[in-house]
Amino acid sequence: MKDLIALIVFGIVVAALPLFVSSGFALNIVIMTLYAALLGQAWNILGGFGGQFSFGHAVFFGTGAYAAAVLQVKFGWNAWAALPAAVALGAAVGAFVGALSFRYGLRGSYFALVTLAFAEVFRILSNTFEFTGAGVGLMIPLTESAANFQFTSRTGFLYVILGFTLAACAVTWWLKHSRYGAWLQAVRDNEESAAALGVNVFRVKLGAIMISGALMSAGGVFYVQYFHYIDPHIAYGPGISIEALLAPIVGGMGTLFGPLLGAAALHLFGELTRNFMGDEPGISLIVYGLLLVIMVTFLPRGIMGLASGPSGAARQAGRPRA
Amino acid sequence: MLELSILFPSVLNGLTSGAVYALIALGLTLIYGVLHIINFAHGALLMIALYGVYFLNQKLGLDPYASLPVMVPAMFVLGYGLQRFVIGRASHGKDENIILVTLGLAIVIENLALYLWRSDTRTIETAYTFATVNILGAMISVPKVAAFAGALVVGAILLLLLAKTDLGRAIRAIAKERHGAKLVGIDVEHVFAMSFGIGLACLGAAACFLLPAYYVSPQVGNGFILIAFTIVVLGGMGSFAGALAGGFIIGVVESVGGLWLGESLGQIGIFLIFITVLLFRPQGLFGARA
DSSP: OHHHHHHHHHHHHHHHHHOOOHHHHHHHHHHHHHHHHHHHHHHIIIITOOOOOSSSSSSHHHHHHHHHHHHTTTTTOOOOHHHHHHHHHHHHHHHHHHHHHHHHHHHHHHHHHHHHHHHHHHHEEEHHHHHHHTOOEEOOOOOGGGTTBBBHHHHHHHHHHHHHHHHHHHOOOOHHHHHHHHHHHHHHHHHHHHHHTTOOOOHHHHHHHHHHHHHHEEEHHHHHHHHHHEOOHHSSSHOOOOOOOHHHHHOOOOOOHHHHHHHHHHHHHHHHHHHHHTTTTTTHHHHHHHHHHHHHOOOTHHHHHHTTTSHHHHHHHHHOOO | OOOOOHHHHHHHHHHHHHHHHHHHHHHHHHHHHHHHHOOOOOOHHHHHHHHHHHHHHHHOOOOTTTGHHHHHHHHHHHHIIIIIIHHHHOOOOHHHHHHHHHHHHHOOOOOOOHHTTOOOOOOOTTTTOEEEEETTEEEHHHHHHHHHHHHHHHHHHHHHHHHHHHHHHHHHHHHHHHHHHHHHTTOOHOOOHHHHHHHHHHHHHHHHHGGGGGBBOOHHHHEEEHHHHHHHHHTTTOOOOHHHHHHHHHHHHHHHHHHHHHHHHHHHHHHOOOOOOOHOTTTTTOOOOO
């Protein structure tokens, strides 16, 4: 229960921020950190709790982003109405990718490769067809009002992304404390043993990728509403996939607060490097890549691993009961 | 229907591109066969090799083919060091960690190149860049024919090395049974690093054959990496014959697919093959079940 209380306190603190902070720059950093935490939490559900490392999570992000953009631009939908449709589509793409790859028992490197390839196929398709604006991308017309999911101030966006991120955390909390979550972690730790104990491995993994895909595409919808623009490279390029996996790896995979911590640490670090080394092309990604190598080498359990002691057994023993 | 007079040169062109793809894939499949990891930094390392050839040509006036004796050992040393001091240390015995580390390396290398050399596309001029030869009525560019022959030679050397030398025997032993190899006294860490080095040496050779008819930019590796993955998966992870055959198949599919569907959509054919093979026959055409 302690972690749920911590989550609620976190939500209240962030929600109260606009009362004290009025600088758009600072609020933007908070928004982008929460957004990174949302993507990270989505990846964490499949990668951290399910043990299935995806290198192509952009496939879900891009689907959400394009669904929102296409429904608004080509079909005249309201953005709020497009949101559930985009999330459902993200889950559907998750089901599609998951059904294909898990049915044939792809895991480890193979799963990472197949997700990478799916993201690439989607990138080429969206780059080709006029329906998605081809290489030019899609621009959302500017009609600033809360009814259109385009807020006049950053505060509105802050509350929306806070809601999304808290929802993702709530799902993760549920995974930690539910029977389904226990199945998922059993599959991660040893698929054969889990199957022998009667866990339906295929369905458990399929559920995880659908949840993950749905949350990821919510992130895509937010991106489109916040920046009013999407193109194939942003939507399905490798950048988003890397951003999604970096936060949980830095913060701690398979933990509730890992992606939040990781996203905050990464943004802090990103701002610092920008201050010290300027905005030269490539610098921020060099730092991210180095961080990835260093974290995996020296802190494979992330920042959370520092807090929870040296052995995994200690973490298990200290697990709060549902 | 396509005319044979268009189709035939297109197939020949595909075969010559396929040879270079095969060379890149040979390195990848060797690393996979021995270390059981997918080297996600393969494309970025190819890009580094291409820059090596480019700068040797620009600063020292070295012909790309004359760069072979420089680039092949240089890439070998780079690979040996990377595996021994970076990748090997990060594994903690878990394959998932290694793929993350190679992904991290790819990001670092690619953006370091972007930082140092900007995103300009660079090419070199040689006397034979635009020369062509006539093969049964089809005009094929000379550098592509050279790449085709070079890839076959390198492939043959690699096969000989694996079949006849002690190092080759040690590599095959480790690929089959890591613990058994350790028990009979093979220095596993050393052989891992040697395999990684040889895998990268293939990239050095590929870069020398590629650059006369190609270009280099920090993102150039991305175009090759999924193609190389596809070839390795198609041919069977760890299979050399598979990598060669897969390279030619993919080269032809890309060339004919591009003719048929246009440049952008032609690439789709490759990924569809990739996904189809991964899903229905992950062991590939020539590979044992992974």
